Amino acid sequence: MSALKLVRTGAPSSLPRDLSMSAERSPEDHRVFVDRLSTHLRVGATRRKELLAEIEAHLTDRTRDLMVAGMSEPEAAKLAAIELGDPALLAARLGAALAAPRRRRLVNIGMILVASVGLSFAVTGLVRQPRESTVEGVSVFQPPAAAHAADEKPVIIDANQTWSSVFTQAGKAASLPVQVLWNHLQSLRAELGPDGVAGVEFRAPGMPLNAAIAFLNDALSLTEDDRIDYRVQNGTLVFASSSYFDRQESTLVTFDLTTVVNATLGEQAPRQDSVRRVMQSIQALITSLVHPTIWAERGGDRGVVTFFGAKLFVRAPQRVQPQIQWVLDEVAARPAVPQSRASDGQGVAVEFKLVPRLTVLDSSGASALGSAAPASRAFELDSMKAKDLREILGAIFELSPALQSCPVPRGLVITAGTSERLEFSATESQVRTVSDLVAILDRPVPKTTHASGDTRSFPLSHIDATRTAALLNAIFGTSPYLANCPTPRSIAIETSTNSVIFGSTSDQVDAVGKIIELIDRPAPTLAGAR
Amino acid sequence: MAMFDWASESAELVVLSLLGDGPGYGYSISKEIAARSGGTLKLAPGSLYPLLNGMEAEGLIASSWEEIKSERAAPDAEGRRRKWYRLTSKGRRRLDQRVASHRAFRGVIDAFIGGRKIGDERTPR
Numbered sequence: 120m121s122a123l124k125l126v127r128t129g130a131p132s133s134l135p136r137d138l139s140m141s142a143e144r145s146p147e148d149h150r151v152f153v154d155r156l157s158t159h160l161r162v163g164a165t166r167r168k169e170l171l172a173e174i175e176a177h178l179t180d181r182t183r184d185l186m187v188a189g190m191s192e193p194e195a196a197k198l199a200a201i202e203l204g205d206p207a208l209l210a211a212r213l214g215a216a217l218a219a220p221r222r223r224r225l226v227n228i229g230m231i232l233v234a235s236v237g238l239s240f241a242v243t244g245l246v247r248q249p250r251e252s253t254v255e256g257v258s259v260f261q262p263p264a265a266a267h268a269a270d271e272k273p274v275i276i277d278a279n280q281t282w283s284s285v286f287t288q289a290g291k292a293a294s295l296p297v298q299v300l301w302n303h304l305q306s307l308r309a310e311l312g313p314d315g316v317a318g319v320e321f322r323a324p325g326m327p328l329n330a331a332i333a334f335l336n337d338a339l340s341l342t343e344d345d346r347i348d349y350r351v352q353n354g355t356l357v358f359a360s361s362s363y364f365d366r367q368e369s370t371l372v373t374f375d376l377t378t379v380v381n382a383t384l385g386e387q388a389p390r391q392d393s394v395r396r397v398m399q400s401i402q403a404l405i406t407s408l409v410h411p412t413i414w415a416e417r418g419g420d421r422g423v424v425t426f427f428g429a430k431l432f433v434r435a436p437q438r439v440q441p442q443i444q445w446v447l448d449e450v451a452a453r454p455a456v457p458q459s460r461a462s463d464g465q466g467v468a469v470e471f472k473l474v475p476r477l478t479v480l481d482s483s484g485a486s487a488l489g490s491a492a493p494a495s496r497a498f499e500l501d502s503m504k505a506k507d508l509r510e511i512l513g514a515i516f517e518l519s520p521a522l523q524s525c526p527v528p529r530g531l532v533i534t535a536g537t538s539e540r541l542e543f544s545a546t547e548s549q550v551r552t553v554s555d556l557v558a559i560l561d562r563p564v565p566k567t568t569h570a571s572g573d574t575r576s577f578p579l580s581h582i583d584a585t586r587t588a589a590l591l592n593a594i595f596g597t598s599p600y601l602a603n604c605p606t607p608r609s610i611a612i613e614t615s616t617n618s619v620i621f622g623s624t625s626d627q628v629d630a631v632g633k634i635i636e637l638i639d640r641p642a643p644t645l646a647g648a649r
Numbered sequence: 650m651a652m653f654d655w656a657s658e659s660a661e662l663v664v665l666s667l668l669g670d671g672p673g674y675g676y677s678i679s680k681e682i683a684a685r686s687g688g689t690l691k692l693a694p695g696s697l698y699p700l701l702n703g704m705e706a707e708g709l710i711a712s713s714w715e716e717i718k719s720e721r722a723a724p725d726a727e728g729r730r731r732k733w734y735r736l737t738s739k740g741r742r743r744l745d746q747r748v749a750s751h752r753a754f755r756g757v758i759d760a761f762i763g764g765r766k767i768g769d770e771r772t773p774r
Binding site: 169170172173174175176177179180181202203204205208209212213215216217513514515516517523524531 | 674675676680683684685686687688689693694695696698699700702703706714729730731732
């Protein structure tokens with residue numbers, strides 16, 4: 120049994136004092152990631168150097184933001200690397216993008232709109248859908264009983280809890296029942312003891328489930344086969360080992376490689392033994408490069424590659440199929456070109472010049488983001504519908520510079536229950552602002568039928584008057600408190616002064632004034648950030 | 650919960666639009682996407698960098714490098730490098746095409762869903 124404390128919760132006692140110096144170093148997780156990426160990249164030396172520099176810059180920037188949000192440097196560095204996903208897959212995607220720009224459009228790039236939940240999360244796993252093939256004659260057989268779930272629901276784990284309640288909490292956040300297949304989490308059970316709860320403290324406020332699970336897997340040093348994974352199956356959030364899901368999601372794919380074989384051998388009707396040699400090479404290429412431990416011929420039990428003539432048959436977990444596809448695409452794209460020429464990177468013109476510009480991280484910027492630590496709050500709504508409030512808050516986030524970006528994962532989730540309930544997680548300051556906004560918007564319908572009127576002009580400094588007026592109109596349509604007005608209401612825009620002129624009851628004018636005061640704020644910035 | 654996989658063409662349009670407003674580097678682009686969409690859209694870095702490099706290989710965007718130094722670093726110390734992207738004229742033409750076709754498509758769909766509200770039950774004609 121092990122005691123494990125993974126992620127800091129709540130506000131840090133102090134923000135890192137020397138973010139710039141910290142960020143200049145290359146933490147171990149970054150070095151490991153970049154090394155692995157370099158190993159898998161199939162590009163020329165110049166291109167390789169540039170790609171690695173670009174990814175390293177991303178890791179540094181992201182780590183810096185996470186540190187500003189309150190994470191320690193090791194935690195931030197690890198999460199930044201996790202968010203980039205599997206370095207082998209990233210290398211494959213980069214290689215494919217550079218080798219064939221036109222084919223790039225066929226790649227499912229995994230951009231996700233999480234409209235109804237409004238919770239964004241980093242896609243760190245494999246893209247699960249095989250991309251459209253450029254190898255001729257590909258057919259994909261997928262058994263109808265395949266029970267994988269493509270519609271994983273993003274959830275957050277947002278509480279102090281013991282390990283025993285992590286799964287339950289995850290299901291609660293997703294409003295889904297949870298099933299933990301402990302029989303398929305043997306290594307985790309062995310690590311945690313028979314009751315599965317001992318000594319583990321798991322704290323990950325605001326962290327998406329996939330990142331949190333990746334953290335746990337790394338911390339527990341679980342092997343690839345034993346790693347904890349999850350799916351949504353038949354409306355249930357199911358936790359089990361990744362090898363369990365691999366078996367469930369086994370897919371049979373056939374590839375007709377006649378064109379590749381003919382081009383490689385330079386013959387229209389090659390001899391059978393020549394074809395076999397080429398097919399054996401391709402078979403070896405796949406089993407040695409793509410997840411070598413899964414293949415039957417290497418002692419694994421989740422993948423088989425075999426061939427008949429120039430047809431290749433692959434039964435393997437769906438998550439590895441895109442990599443097989445990529446290997447075959449690479450073989451098909453340049454069958455006759457020697458590897459050294461294919462990867463010399465000279466085919467793409469790259470403009471390279473040093474911009475005479477120096478960006479310095481302003482250390483005072485950190486204090487400007489002083490309340491950027493992760494926080495969350497649940498709102499039990501009295502008058503507004505949760506979905507209406509979520510929509511309005513989404514529009515406010517879009518408009519207000521102070522709320523537009525968030526250095527920590529931001530969530531806005533409707534949770535099931537007897538009442539209307541909305542959970543919001545972001546930085547402390549954003550949670551405070553949203554709490555103040557909800558307090559105004561979620562008031563009951565005023566009982567008075569007569570009220571004194573008032574008209575006031577609100578000059579705006581950081582938000583556009585036209586868009587603000589549109590937002591206010593949307594609010595009037597959804598907030599019961601503001602929707603009902605016993606006196607004629609007017610809203611006008613004065614573009615020369617970027618002002619909104621609002622007339623209504625005194626109470627409503629006051630309420631609108633408070634809303635404007637909360638959203639007409641500048642973005643907290645670090646010098647040098649875009 | 651609704652969750653959609655965006656076709657890469659949509660991601661390309663988003664990135665082209667952002668770079669149409671001014672140069673950006675990978676991380677700033679990903680933050681900008683999240684910010685402008687109110688946090689509802691996110692382009693994972695594992696997808697963004699292949700997309701950017703593919704677009705560059707296609708000539709839609711061009712890049713240049715910036716050296717970043719800490720103010721505490723020695724004057725001759727090598728800073729870390731950041732790759733900035735900007736739209737090329739070819740990229741601008743592609744952006745115009747994409748915007749036009751996106752608007753045309755939206756117009757067609759709007760003709761069907763125009764005034765409809767979610768949960769709106771209408772009597773069949």
